Amino acid sequence: MDSHTETPELQEQFETPAQQKEISTLGMWIFLVTEIMFFGGLFLAYAIYRREFAGVFGLASNTLDVVIGAVNTAVLLCSSYTMVLAVRAAQIGSRKALIVFLILTILLGGVFLGVKAYEWNQKFEEHHVPGPTFHLEGTTQQGPAQLFFSLYFTMTGLHALHMVVGEGLMLFLLWSAYKGKYSPTYYTPVDVGGLYWHFVDIVWIFLFPLLYLIARHQH
């Protein structure tokens, strides 16, 4: 009795579908650990400079729209909710529900990115993009002020890049789901894609308070 003939998605090097699923999710978790360390370098830079330039960082942070930031956070959390429901749909074999939830996840991710683009554009118009035209009102420490925004753009930019990759992954999952490739015995890519999506959400869970909520009590 050969598992490989019964389940063609089972790759050569694995004995059973269960082993393939467990190993694939373990592989994704290890990849996410590398992502923790990758973003970690930026969080280190942030920690060092916020500690040193607390006042200017607070001033700079206050120019970010906290309502938009909070709403965007909620949008991303919604997308994680729809994502986990998509995985659940795959687990119980509801192809239609899986497709609907994947579409919702993609749309919500798109909203997040759209809002981000709007925010970045705001910063550009307010001359808060580091460079020759940069100026932050209310401080003589223009250098450290630029540092805040350098970190803001690098961190949210890297996050957005991961979101874009995530959207691509979701589109691939959607297409495969549409083609009927997933079932309760084989939905590993959905599971693994979900892990990636939730991780990118977790990064934002930290970015929001660290970037938007410095010294908000001064108003």
Add this chain to the structure above:
Amino acid sequence: MITEAVAEREHYLNASYGIKSWLLTKDHKRIALLYLHTITFFFFLGGIFATLIRLELLTPKGTLVSADTYSKLFTLHGVIMIFFFLIPSIPATLGNFFLPMMIGAKDLAFPRINLLSWYLLVIGGCFAMYAMLAGGVDTGWTFYVPYSSNYSNTYVIATGLGIFIAGFSSILTGLNFIVTVHRMRAPGMTWFRLPLFVWSNYATALIQVLGTPVIAITLVLLICERTLHIGIFDPSRGGDPVLFQHLFWFYSHPAVYIMVLPALGVISELVSVFSKKPVFGYKVVAFSSVAIAVLGFLVWGHHMFVSGQSVYAGLVFSFLSYFVAIPSAIKVFNWTATLHGGSISYATPMLYAFGFIGLFTVGGLTGLFVACLGVDVHVHDTYFVVAHFHYIMVGGTIMAYLGGLHYWWPKMSGRMYPEGWAKLSALVIYLGFNLTFFPQFILGYLGMPRRYWNYPDEFQVLHVMSTAGASVLAVGYLMPLIYFMWSLRYGPIAGPNPWGATGLEWRTTSPPPAHNFEETPIVTTEAYDYAALAAMEETKVG
């Protein structure tokens, strides 16, 4: 008894033909050979830069090249040797080939990702070669800011991108190995029956996964700093150049353990098989590999004693650096105990193992010199440090790599290399190595700085000795290149177990079948159980 000739039997090399069967292979053994070609190319390329460096240093004043060009020579030597040769070397060739076989698996957990890893190394290498050919890079392999971010007019970004991409090759290999060792061991292959080579590669994989992403983000930040002037390392903006060094060395110190841990694993195998004894203190040696991996992450500041880092941090890093020497020393003691009372064979792999033990010990002991904050203040950035790390990397890792290559060559190719020539080149390499690098300890201690293209006249004698040694070393390295290739056509045909070694890879044919084992092995013996092996051979013959 082997009655089938190599040519008639199907194995991984002749199972399929054509370039697509190699470039699109999922077989870990073929991928290992792809890597072998790639890293051999980079080794000799890095060697060319080393040759030019040593030629320039024959005379106290500049002779061959300008100072700027000299900076490019040592930078490219370092970048190529570290990122494109040493880091992949043993794991990607010997590890890829033998780790699945040693645990009784058909392949790694993710064969397509394994192939992707190779392509990433090649693509990264292309970026680095482009940088080299377009004009080079002169920042030193350490890329310190603000020179690399603000002042260097060379191809920093292209080189940085090449290293970034090659870094993902390393990460994916590490990920693959971790999952494979955890989840794909054959029945009966418990953790403490694994060959120590597997333990070493596993520990190395941990470092690859945890450390490499940090240099990845460091290079991203460097590129952003250089192109967009984000200010993160720029004091005029409030940035701190020392932050770059923290981020850089957080990876680059553990990276040296990526480079040496697999070598330590090879030596454990060689010492055991060529004294026909199990490795003394197996569990301790196994745990010491993991200990090196973990402790190696806590000591990076010892590269930064004179950088402007706080004295308190320097004290902490210096203190912790002494601890990481302990597991390495434990291995050396355990190998010595293994040799004691063993039936020693002086085959070529064992010669390399002996060379390794002596040279690695010198390298390790001099590591204690530089771990001492007070001493390092004087020898930092001198040839003392250069000698220290070459004793480990060349006297250590490359010796182990060559030893492993000779040991496993019959298994990989089905042919034996010529023993006489091999012994001779091992000797040439050993002598050439010591003549090259021992004078550098003295040079450094006397004050010769590293990365300098000219020097006071009184250092010339030592430099000439070093260059003489380098030319001997070069000959020594070319010899295996020639005779290994020769052996592929003219070498005697090798049987499944020419060395009488334990280990599952020796239970299949040489070369192995495409799927490694005719049926999944069931493991019932401990590692290095030579008695059981002898008993098994007896029942086969009888």
Add this chain to the structure above:
Amino acid sequence: MKEHVDSIQTYTLVFLSLLFLTAATTVVATIDLGAFNVVMALFIAVVKMLLVALFFMHLRHSTILTKVVVGGGMLWLAILLVLSLSDFVTRGWLPVPGK
């Protein structure tokens, strides 16, 4: 395949908690708690992270190995942050000029 299929109610509860915590962290930020503001913000973020990881990423049903992997990642991030910061925080502590 024996697998935990969490209920929609569980996921919805976690989701609503996450929304609540987002609102909470935003509101708390407007109250002056001095140095404690950062602590609160990070604490809430960690709770949100745990909710996403344990429930949405199914970590609570995962193998011990997976949990060790995640724990290891967090520990390594901590090593990077703490040991690096130990340099910056201790500059000027010892009576050595320029250090």
